[in-house]
Amino acid sequence: MTSTVTPQRRQRLLDMMRIRAFETALASRKDHGFQLLSSGEEAVAVGLCSALEPGDDLLTGGRSIGPALARGVPAGPLMAELLGKVDGPNQGRAGRGHMSDPGSGFFGAHAVVGGNLSVAAGVALARRLSRSSSIVVVMFGDGACGQGALHETLNIAAKLRLPLLFLCNNNGLSVSTAWDDAMATSRLSDLGATFGMPSRTIDGLDVTTVANAVADSVSGIRRGDGPAFLETVSIRLRSHSTTARETRSREQLAELKLRCPIAAEIGRLGLPSDELSALEQQARREATSALAFADASPYPIADSVLDHVG
């Protein structure tokens, strides 16, 4: 029996599974290094990227792997970059915190919290000056919302009417600090509203909700209305990083798992089990072959340490 699920919704589910399988494969490695994973946040990256055009630019903070995959950075080179191999898009020099692949629409990560906000505004200024119809999205977390850089950039983007979407993915925690223990605003989207831009807080666990909200925001930005702000409320199923200790109890984590955005989408779509397992296998195969690609790629030679300094 063939399901009646649209190709677009099936693709979004697959893309979320791809991120989960990729990050699980990476985390299973002893040599995974210092990674920030996005289990529980897949619907944000996938919903966002499904609403973008090929010429648009995405910039992120350090939690970059899911967004990069969703944006279309090929899995093999991405895994190579994360493991420090020369066949990564940045020859293994940038890693998770700083990788970029502008040809895929992923302009880059910058792992200083809030550091990419003003850079993204500069990219948006460049696109506007070039009379391009493409827009720029900068993803950041609730942890970046206390940074002065955000407030400065919101103001500048609004005054210059830049084609920029501020996508604040509120996963609830900045390392161990709950977002509402750090911030005095009642919603993070209030920050965008303060500067007069369309601002909404939406469910970041429902990929369709995210895709529709982004599409709506982006159409205004593309029309020339200036920037917009979206807060996606999501969850983080793992600790802050692969080297950070978990601060939540088993019970809390078990409760969070029940809200997994992938499981939720599977529940909504009601796919037959054979189709579902075909999608899961496809996601796992991609992760496995990404690891094989990375393993086949060499580390850089030490003598290249001074290349491309200035």
Add this chain to the structure above:
Amino acid sequence: MSDSAAPTTSKMFFREAVARAVREEMRANSRVLILGQDVGAFGGSYREYDGIFAEFGPDRVIDMPVAENATIGVGAGAAAAGFRPLVTITYMDFLMLGFDPLINYAAKLRYKTAGALTAPLVVKTTSGAQGQGVAHSQCLEAWLMSVPGLQVVAPSNPADAYGLMKSALRADGPVVYIDHKRLFPTPGEVPVEEHTVPFGKAATRRSGQDVTLVTHGYMVVVALEAARRLAEQGVDCDVIDLRSLAPLDLEHIVASVERTGRLVTVEEGQLTCGVGVEIAARVFESIGPRPVVRVGALPAPVSSNRVLERACVPDPDSVCAAVAAVMSQ
């Protein structure tokens, strides 16, 4: 009678030299932009952009709010995306607000992308003591010199201001261009012909045999005055104007110190981890130790109090004393 020869130089103030360089580069390259506070119709805090806004308009000369961090970040992002922004930061002390985009992003972009992206960003700022107090007076060149991927230049005269600004606006990576406030009232001759001053080339301002003085920016004026007084006492100083702090023209300095056998470094910033210690170490690594004395600010903040400010930063007397000390070693 033949036509009188056209003048080969014209007298200009710093601000006029900067404006000329910027205007020429903006005409030649539509990707050159200006971002900063009061850069538009106001013409810049030092009138260094007089007439630029009228010619190029608000798309290319963009007034920004007081937000140094984001302004440098916007410049860095626009640079990464193919433009050549000139970001004005009124005082060097305020650069600290924008160190993340300047140092963590722009200076590392080429390296971290293995050459795929660069940030051809120029940050123009001012340094030096002129009665404005502890957070408007500092000379932080040495901090910047230690950042891989960042170029740092500091002219001592309008001709170099023009030529270094031209080079900065054509450079591949981020450049910090530093004018010293005390130089602004002093005009200088600038060649009429369009030209550039390459980075990494020092200039000898006075040739001498007894001791090498290495300096930059306004301290070139101070060192030359000291050299004039010392000449009356029979001490012959070789005065080198670095012009470019990163890259550093080590060859030029080494050749002079080899000849004179003595080194005095003169800077307005702090001596600890300063320009002078870096120069001395590199010279000695190259040719072995020589007598050296460093001149710089005393280890105190620079007050707006006239007496304390004067007591803190070097003057011709302190340079003369340093030369006397090195001559007696």
